[in-house]
Amino acid sequence: MAITGPADAVARRDPPRSRFKRALLAPWQGLVLTLVAGLNIAVVVLQVEVIAFISLGVGLLLLPISTLICRWVANLARDLAWRWQGVQIPRPYRPKPAFQRGAMGLVERCRWILRDPATWRDLGWSSVNMVLGLILAILPASLVVYGVEGFVDSFLWPVLVRHGEENWYTFVHLRPGNEHLRWVSAWIGAFVLILGFLTGPALLRAHAHWTRVLLKPTRAAELALRVRHLTETRADAVDASAAELRRIERDLHDGAQARLVAMGMNLSAAEALLEHHPDEARALLLEARDASIKALAELRGLVRGIHPPVLSDRGLADAVRALALDSALNVEVTADLPGRAQAPVESAAYFAASELLTNVAKHSGGTRAWVDLSHANGVLRLTVTDDGHGGADPGGGTGLRGVERRIGTFDGLLTVTSPPGGPTVVTLEIPCALSSPKTSSS
Template structure:
């Protein structure tokens, strides 16, 4: 019997642990209201001071403080409530230096709709968000206070200290009153613990209603992103065409021209100097073989035949066999991807393998490719020294440009000392 009771207690521990964590998060979210009030006072003073000139100096500081607080709340709402709240701020324009640039920046901050929405949230959050987050905490504290009343009812009654609990009056020596207060205290504590995980999603939706981008902002951001990716795609295509033209001009074309000249010379020498003509014919044959190999390499650089014939999985396995490193490939693709997506993913893997062989200093690479929830997920990890940084440009920046037209996401985690993990996500469907 005691063992069965212990089992039930052990089974209930995760329930209490989960709700205690949620209760602590509610408390933190409520306490964050008070620094927000200070920010609201600072912002209000800055806006009022604009008419006197002093606000122009305080406004950037106040807006940056408000945005920092709003970003913190977006992050907590995303991590704690399961509601993703993205930042709505547009890219800052380039302003001239000096006082003129400062004035333009201040006007831009004042006209930004995101600034007005942040300030609206800052004024309303103490009333809505703060009280909402306080509700489970208040229920638990009120329940605990019931036990305090029961434990100290004699002292409270003798000193005149409030011995009321909710709507019940505790009398010393009346066991029925104390039992009812204790039962209500337990009920309030359990109600507070039960409601804490329920309150967090509601708080997240409240935060998203004011701090997330509006449909107009999302549309403008999407248009800007598509404009940038289109420009990058056009530039990348032009660069690829120049590369193909250069490779043809410097490689196969030059060999074909040389081969034609050798054949012409051999035709003139064939009757009088057959040995020399034979030597030129052999040179022409070697030049044709080299030109053919260069053309094949060029075609593979544009779109590898194995990718068209066998799909992404086998094409990446072929890359692994040609790599100087030891590469393990895991593929879970129950179907074929669209050709442009396959090509982007293939060349991303090829560039990542080349970077690992050239810069990582490692010996092994692991590639995992799978399709989940309408997205191609590809993870490439090496055991090298790490320290890769997309901000330095080079191949990593090229990978971002290659994935951008497909709304692809590239995430790099490369701490100094390694390992380097490159994660690629591409929205796509399987055929």
Template sequence: MNAELVEETRWRRRASAPWRGFKLGLLGIPAVFVNVWFGTVLFLVTSFAGVLLLPGATLLMRNLTNMYRDLIGRWTGVRIERPYLPDPEFEPGMAGLLRRFVARISDPATWRDYLWLVADPIVVAFTAALPGWCVLYGLWGYFVAGYGGGLITKYGGSDWYALIQVDDGYARDAERVVSTVVIATLFIVVGFLIAPRMLAVYGRWGRSLLGPTEKSRLALRVRQLTETRSEAVDASAAELRRIERDLHDGAQARLVAMGMSLGAIEHLLDKDPAKARTLLAETRASSAKALHELRDLVRGIHPPVLADRGLGDAVRALALDHPLHAEVTVDLDGRPEPPVESAAYFAVSEILTNAAKHSGAGRVWIDLRHERGMLRITVTDDGRGGATLAGGSGLRGIERRIGTFDGVLAVNSPVGGPTIVTLELPCALSSPKTSPS
């Protein structure tokens, strides 16, 4: 991996940390209004109007807190899962309305969301938003020292900047002006220094309330297993159809043609040996093509280098054939289980294909290592960035595929690059490595 790109990204995130926290603080404004509206609906909950309005008010609150979860994950690095228990299937009429009302009011996540809306405007002001206010206060100090102090006193005003009084004599007092600049600089420096730590604190606060409880985690786990099982079955069925189609259209058709050619050769051996030799040559060429197609098919199912040499050497083979200049770093003390190894290999292959097609990159770095029971793979390119998991992109397909193994995928791809795609799959390494890394 290119250390300079990683370092550049780290410093870019550090420099933008105060503004990210400040924007999180601004979300406290709509939070107050949603909090007031939800509290009003709760006050009416003993009436028919409350029963009618609560599902919609809950949905509004969930939409806002889901936005918080996404932004906290993107701006603080603390990933927060959605904690909500599944809603009952929709039923028309009063019975369906009551079921939905009971389900949402009995979901612990609803009350945790409400507690978040009540407390967050205060908490965010002293955590994530505090560095942004420090930087803004420091910039205001520069303005006061350079121009604002004279402007204030010109119109008969009087103010304080920190412990420094801005009055009639301020603009002529060099000591006070210099002190203002020094204090303003300290505020800015402190703002930038504490911003990453304050964002981390705010992220943990968000996860403590907006994350799933044990009950909802169990329900979500059951739903995830159901979905991943269904996706695995669908993927297996699609792969079988692809194999059948490739066999039918390729090797099978050639083998049928070879059988017909051999039958014709039997009849021509005595009558027209020259024609028979021509057909034999064509049949031999067809057999070579059929063998090549069968090898390609087997390689697409499970590459021989992956079976023989393991994930590290298989990824190196991918890098050698890749159109971009690829560097591979492998730190694996053994081999994952074959299904995990195969999923990781094809995920890396898909990411490299996407990088070649869409990134506009010239170089790509691949890092494979095993840490704390997780196979961690990082693919970095120096392209134009802008990659997302939205829609039906290839990255979303990779996420679904590794989700079968409880794997997760994260994408950090600011516009302008670089793009960093990270995969983590829980696994154990079962045997010594067979090749040096």
């Protein structure tokens, strides 16, 4: 899955099946986060010792390595918070400058690491996560294991008593003479087991949110990230505009312009032949007419490629429906847009939908696609789902990367979910406001 865009995604309500799946997965996810908390212990010890030995020179050599490990663990927590809980935590690290070679470059690198506030926030999070994070992460699995223990004790009670085992399960004492309490431990175990599954998602969600509190960028870091994001999107917009101008120039030169030149030559030749060879002149005039028709069709296609008239006249929803009709796939479009977005946003969403449907037709191996358009909480959302074989990777080609750059100019968010075997779900979220729907006076 690839994710780019603003720090906060719009919250969604999970369907019942998804909530059930999250409850089942919570204990296992908690075990993974428990391992992350264990890594935090090693990271804190390593990082503190390296910083303490900087004055002796050894720390200068080890600080970049220990910081890289610390950041890797923190980024792992960021990725898991997004993947499992939908809580996105941007990476606030300052861009790496150019360093000198030799010892001075090593000193500059360590100074850059130590002056980056994110270095200390990662270390602070690691110190807290190995205690608080461990408790939140291990609770779901512990409750499930303890609930299973109640069932085991209940079913194996005769065997345990026969071998002289005595044990307490909550307030139930497993010993000879208490056989009438045998099934009480099973009922308590069932309650604890259900409690573990029910509270697991909430505990892991709390883990993700407090992780975001410690690992999210500071206000200054957010401004720096914002400036860097705007710089990158501006460069992407300039490059895309230059590429679009080159495409238009090439299409005009190789298409309509060449046909117009040929048409002019045919008309000149027809003028010379008109008096003495009218049949040949008539044939040249017919060729010129055909060339003018083709040139007009190419110019219309070029105009549609710049800004489709249907998009200006009828809006994004009908323009996407027109794309669906022209597609080789069986495409179903669902739209709920109470108004019109700004023209640049509509254009970006339209061409993104066109690119995504083209990708489905070329690469997915599917025969059907579903396009959903909606607007809620100030965000225009476009989702394209197909029944193909999955495995789409934004880093594997230019199609999805191009869509990502196109909507990045508007602080858009691209999410790709494409497990092997499918289905592939691509969601675009573009912050924007809709205008009031136009009403007719007739």
